[in-house]
Amino acid sequence: MANASTTEPASTPHRARLMDGATLARRISERTAETAATITAETGAAPCLATVLVGEDPASVTYVRMKQNRCAKAGITSRHVELPASTTTQELVAAISKLSDDPQVHGILLQHPVPAHIDERAAFEAIAPAKDVDGVTMHSFAAMGFEEPGFVSCTPGGIMRLLDAYGVDLTGKRAVVVGRSAILGKPAGMLLLARDATVTYCHSKTVDLPAIVREADVLVAAVGRPEFIRGEDIKPGAVVLDAGYNEGNVGDVDFAGACERASLITPVPGGVGPMTIAVLLEQTVQAAARQQGLTLA
Numbered sequence: 001m002a003n004a005s006t007t008e009p010a011s012t013p014h015r016a017r018l019m020d021g022a023t024l025a026r027r028i029s030e031r032t033a034e035t036a037a038t039i040t041a042e043t044g045a046a047p048c049l050a051t052v053l054v055g056e057d058p059a060s061v062t063y064v065r066m067k068q069n070r071c072a073k074a075g076i077t078s079r080h081v082e083l084p085a086s087t088t089t090q091e092l093v094a095a096i097s098k099l100s101d102d103p104q105v106h107g108i109l110l111q112h113p114v115p116a117h118i119d120e121r122a123a124f125e126a127i128a129p130a131k132d133v134d135g136v137t138m139h140s141f142a143a144m145g146f147e148e149p150g151f152v153s154c155t156p157g158g159i160m161r162l163l164d165a166y167g168v169d170l171t172g173k174r175a176v177v178v179g180r181s182a183i184l185g186k187p188a189g190m191l192l193l194a195r196d197a198t199v200t201y202c203h204s205k206t207v208d209l210p211a212i213v214r215e216a217d218v219l220v221a222a223v224g225r226p227e228f229i230r231g232e233d234i235k236p237g238a239v240v241l242d243a244g245y246n247e248g249n250v251g252d253v254d255f256a257g258a259c260e261r262a263s264l265i266t267p268v269p270g271g272v273g274p275m276t277i278a279v280l281l282e283q284t285v286q287a288a289a290r291q292q293g294l295t296l297a
């Protein structure tokens with residue numbers, strides 16, 4: 001990807017090049033499928049991802065179905081656990097603990113958000129660290145913080161894969177992450193820091209957020225507000241990763257405006273989104289290999 005050529009006219013030096021997450025995700029998933037086939041041949045059983053869905057939120061139902069379809073394409077078996085919206089924390093923890101103890105299950109994904117009455121953290125923590133392929137447990141978060149081996153949260157992991165695929169050198173760069181959720185903004189900043197970027201987080205209490213955005217060589221938008229980042233605030237030549245996914249296929253960045261100034265930008269859809277599932281599948285296959293003592297090439 002880093003070597004893909006562009007044919008931009010000289011008159012628009014900052015007309016952004018797209019970071020094609022859909023194509024990169026497909027390549028990663030092809031390699032994942034090859035590894036899954038090797039594991040299946042060597043052990044007699046395919047890697048298995050268990051998905052847990054509580055309630056019937058339509059978006060969550062769609063996400064889970066998408067993940068199952070992608071698993072099937074990659075030769076990963078999926079086990080699906082559906083629980084009613086009335087499920088208690090204790091019942092959910094019990095269901096997840098059962099999957100954690102099941103040697104035939106290699107990865108566990110709890111689709112979130114869960115209904116408000118459930119203690120989501122308690123549910124996440126019932127996932128055995130070795131099976132935390134979505135990178136949501138405190139164990140995985142700490143491993144990332146200490147730069148020890150472990151599973152990363154999938155969307156930040158996907159963002160880093162995109163940066164690497166497009167040859168973005170992060171050393172000494174000013175990286176700004178807008179959003180600080182435990183599954184997205186916060187880990188994205190930690191991963192950028194681990195690669196020697198100088199990281200600033202912005203959030204709902206940040207004063208003069210646009211001024212900070214204007215300093216960003218690398219900008220990660222993870223806010224959940226359509227076109228929250230204005231194109232005019234993008235630093236010329238910046239690399240823009242838009243993790244936002246809002247109604248109407250709109251990201252958190254004013255895409256058209258940002259394209260006039262950024263050097264690289266992820267489209268919405270087709271940028272960060274597909275990478276999330278690709279990383280999930282890749283980590284599932286890695287988990288299956290580790291649990292069965294296989295060393296992958």
Ligand code: NAP
Nearest residue numbers: 155179180181184203204222223224243244245272273276
């Ligand atoms: P979240 O938990 O709601 O967090 C949003 C963050 O944005 C919070 O840190 C919040 O600040 C900050 N924020 C909200 N309003 C703000 C404002 N007016 N000014 C500055 N900061 C503001 O959301 P999330 O789960 O991280 O998701 C963020 C976006 O990414 C959403 O669009 C979501 O759909 C998308 N997403 C995409 C994928 C994918 O696969 N591509 C995966 C996950 C999420 P405070 O902390 O101060 O409240």
